[in-house]
Amino acid sequence: MRADARRNYEKLVAVATESFLANGPDASLDDIAKRAGVGPGTLYRHFPNREALLDAVCVRWADSVAADAAPLLEAADPTEALNDWLVRLVDHVSAFKGLASALLLSTDRKHDTAWVLHHTSEELVERAKAVGGIRADVTTSELMQLTSGISYACGHSKQAGKPTSTPERLIGLIMDGVRTR
Amino acid sequence: MRADARRNYEKLVAVATESFLANGPDASLDDIAKRAGVGPGTLYRHFPNREALLDAVCVRWADSVAADAAPLLEAADPTEALNDWLVRLVDHVSAFKGLASALLLSTDRKHDTAWVLHHTSEELVERAKAVGGIRADVTTSELMQLTSGISYACGHSKQAGKPTSTPERLIGLIMDGVRTR
DNA sequence: TTGCTAAGCGGAGACAGTCTCCGTATTGTT
DNA sequence: AACAATACGGAGACTGTCTCCGCTTAGCAA
Numbered sequence: 001m002r003a004d005a006r007r008n009y010e011k012l013v014a015v016a017t018e019s020f021l022a023n024g025p026d027a028s029l030d031d032i033a034k035r036a037g038v039g040p041g042t043l044y045r046h047f048p049n050r051e052a053l054l055d056a057v058c059v060r061w062a063d064s065v066a067a068d069a070a071p072l073l074e075a076a077d078p079t080e081a082l083n084d085w086l087v088r089l090v091d092h093v094s095a096f097k098g099l100a101s102a103l104l105l106s107t108d109r110k111h112d113t114a115w116v117l118h119h120t121s122e123e124l125v126e127r128a129k130a131v132g133g134i135r136a137d138v139t140t141s142e143l144m145q146l147t148s149g150i151s152y153a154c155g156h157s158k159q160a161g162k163p164t165s166t167p168e169r170l171i172g173l174i175m176d177g178v179r180t181r
Numbered sequence: 182m183r184a185d186a187r188r189n190y191e192k193l194v195a196v197a198t199e200s201f202l203a204n205g206p207d208a209s210l211d212d213i214a215k216r217a218g219v220g221p222g223t224l225y226r227h228f229p230n231r232e233a234l235l236d237a238v239c240v241r242w243a244d245s246v247a248a249d250a251a252p253l254l255e256a257a258d259p260t261e262a263l264n265d266w267l268v269r270l271v272d273h274v275s276a277f278k279g280l281a282s283a284l285l286l287s288t289d290r291k292h293d294t295a296w297v298l299h300h301t302s303e304e305l306v307e308r309a310k311a312v313g314g315i316r317a318d319v320t321t322s323e324l325m326q327l328t329s330g331i332s333y334a335c336g337h338s339k340q341a342g343k344p345t346s347t348p349e350r351l352i353g354l355i356m357d358g359v360r361t362r
Numbered sequence: 363t364t365g366c367t368a369a370g371c372g373g374a375g376a377c378a379g380t381c382t383c384c385g386t387a388t389t390g391t392t
Numbered sequence: 393a394a395c396a397a398t399a400c401g402g403a404g405a406c407t408g409t410c411t412c413c414g415c416t417t418a419g420c421a422a
Contacts, residue, residue, distance in 0.1 A: 002369060039372025105338040142346045149330025157286040165323045177358025183389060220401025
């Protein structure tokens with residue numbers, strides 16, 4: 001890859017992140033190109049469609065989120081650690097304006113980013129199961145579905161200006177159904 | 182309202198329902214107008230923007246869903262009735278391609294449609310609480326948030342072709358956290 | 363250095379969708 | 393039958409997506 005190509009690629013991802021965050025996932029691509037100081041042609045060569053650009057943006061995001069889990073993996077109480085992780089996940093996805101909620105639903109090993117999140121979650125789930133903290137019949141995918149759903153719901157009811165229950169509370173309800181007793 | 186105006190209004194809602202179902206919430210409005218045999222101007226006078234048309238479509242839908250709850254209100258086991266209702270709600274929202282998921286998040290009395298759904302749910306929740314079937318600290322809004330989240334997650338993971346847990350299962354998990362014991 | 367070439371750039375423009383304006387047509391009433 | 397008031401609908405301005413292709417530039421080899 002030529003140096004100028006790499007430069008433009010980086011710049012585009014950076015600008016796109018900013019713009020998606022500010023204007024939601026429908027931000028104008030031509031506008032992103034302009035802000036990055038390149039023509040639309042350049043943007044579309046690097047990222048054939050909106051999805052691809054969104055993906056690239058999410059990749060960077062997901063890595064930083066997954067890094068967040070490291071301390072939780074060594075926590076004394078794995079069940080509480082799992083609880084914390086799910087709350088953080090909701091917070092992160094919300095902060096990212098739902099751009100990434102699709103990633104939580106993926107179990108695709110080929111899609112690196114999604115896999116990182118799924119895998120990280122799985123480790124925490126397994127640790128909690130190992131100490132008998134949560135039911136053995138609950139799968140990581142199920143928790144991811146519920147978590148992404150909560151992110152969605154929190155994001156959208158907040159957007160509508162409604163008084164909304166906190167992510168902590170909703171994750172808490174889920175965990176109440178999942179914890180052994 | 183003039184007779185021709187009413188006719189066009191009805192036709193537009195009917196065609197829009199069909200088109201949104203077929204093409205998702207981004208279906209072309211000019212195309213809907215054309216199919217309804219009217220000009221774009223007519224569509225936009227009746228419905229100043231996409232949101233308004235979507236709303237009108239959802240109104241009809243929500244009424245039919247709420248009607249579905251009638252028998253459940255008299256069920257012998259209110260807790261199971263609530264469980265059933267939530268599952269149906271997810272099914273309905275999914276069948277409606279998520280067009281209406283926003284409605285579940287609203288607690289707005291002024292928005293008739295959303296209110297019908299919220300109110301119906303509330304009755305079922307209250308009945309379940311009355312017999313001590315579910316925790317008193319759980320609110321209808323919280324259940325609606327979780328339910329709409331599940332609809333979202335099921336819809337999107339299905340769309341991505343992933344093996345996905347059933348709505349019954351996920352609602353079941355929620356109910357496990359909410360039931361008294 | 364210089365010159366070459368593949369890789370990359372970016373703008374013009376085709377296309378599709380949203381929404382508005384306003385002259386024309388239709389309705390329902392007197 | 394005539395006349396308001398109401399409603400219609402198409403032309404077109406505007407915005408955004410995405411493609412095509414002539415031009416530019418980086419990187420390499422002599």
